[in-house]
Amino acid sequence: MDTTWQGHAKVEEYLERIGRLPARITGEAELLDALPAEVHRVLDLGCGDGRLAALVMDAHPEVEAAVALDRSPAMLGAAHTRFAGDPRVTVAAHDMADPLVVDESFDAVVSGFAIHHLAHDRKRTLFDEIHAALRPGGVFANLEVVECATPALQAEFFARIGRAEGDPEDVCAPVEPQLEWMRAAGFTDVDCQWRWRGFALLVGRK
Numbered sequence: 001m002d003t004t005w006q007g008h009a010k011v012e013e014y015l016e017r018i019g020r021l022p023a024r025i026t027g028e029a030e031l032l033d034a035l036p037a038e039v040h041r042v043l044d045l046g047c048g049d050g051r052l053a054a055l056v057m058d059a060h061p062e063v064e065a066a067v068a069l070d071r072s073p074a075m076l077g078a079a080h081t082r083f084a085g086d087p088r089v090t091v092a093a094h095d096m097a098d099p100l101v102v103d104e105s106f107d108a109v110v111s112g113f114a115i116h117h118l119a120h121d122r123k124r125t126l127f128d129e130i131h132a133a134l135r136p137g138g139v140f141a142n143l144e145v146v147e148c149a150t151p152a153l154q155a156e157f158f159a160r161i162g163r164a165e166g167d168p169e170d171v172c173a174p175v176e177p178q179l180e181w182m183r184a185a186g187f188t189d190v191d192c193q194w195r196w197r198g199f200a201l202l203v204g205r206k
């Protein structure tokens, strides 16, 4: 059985439980709060079933276009179902390991618990590409799984989210180097705007 994001089993288990974690709900509210006052175009990287893109569109009825990218066929299927009939939304297959090729026109680039699947070097170059994809004043808001400061805190985090250990697909980085990589990519006002244990909201503005 395929137990990666590419398969149905992990995706179904994830989609069944995501709405129930209070810390996630709080992090999502903080992500929405970090976005510009007006969002006309939004890009969701590693979109899963499109949950974050949908939250942004609910909070910003002025959204004219949303682009939702993921590489998992199972997740893309769920996203297609969610957005069926909404002409504003483009759901497409994209592996974030490959260069991001989009217009430089987004008011917001959001990502939820996805970029930590990439190798650290690729996280850095992706931050460059996200910066390029934003219009001036646009915001990158990355709600992420991050490495905790000590093994004890890491174990406590896993216990709090009901896991015995980390996901073998995770390549988590601590908060501080990620903020540095965002600054190096050209972002300003870079900060960790919210954190609960191993969840963090990393935000920067172009």
Ligand SMILES: C[S@@+](CC[C@H](N)C(=O)[O-])C[C@H]1O[C@@H](n2cnc3c(N)ncnc32)[C@H](O)[C@@H]1O
Binding pocket: 005, 006, 014, 018, 045, 046, 047, 048, 049, 050, 051, 052, 069, 070, 071, 072, 075, 094, 095, 096, 097, 111, 112, 113, 114, 115, 117, 118
């Ligand atoms: C924990 S889920 C999060 C989904 C969604 N963003 C959310 O907030 O619920 C991680 C997502 O990242 C996607 N993902 C992991 N590695 C990826 C890659 N290299 N390129 C594109 N998507 C990737 C997975 O397919 C999955 O949909």
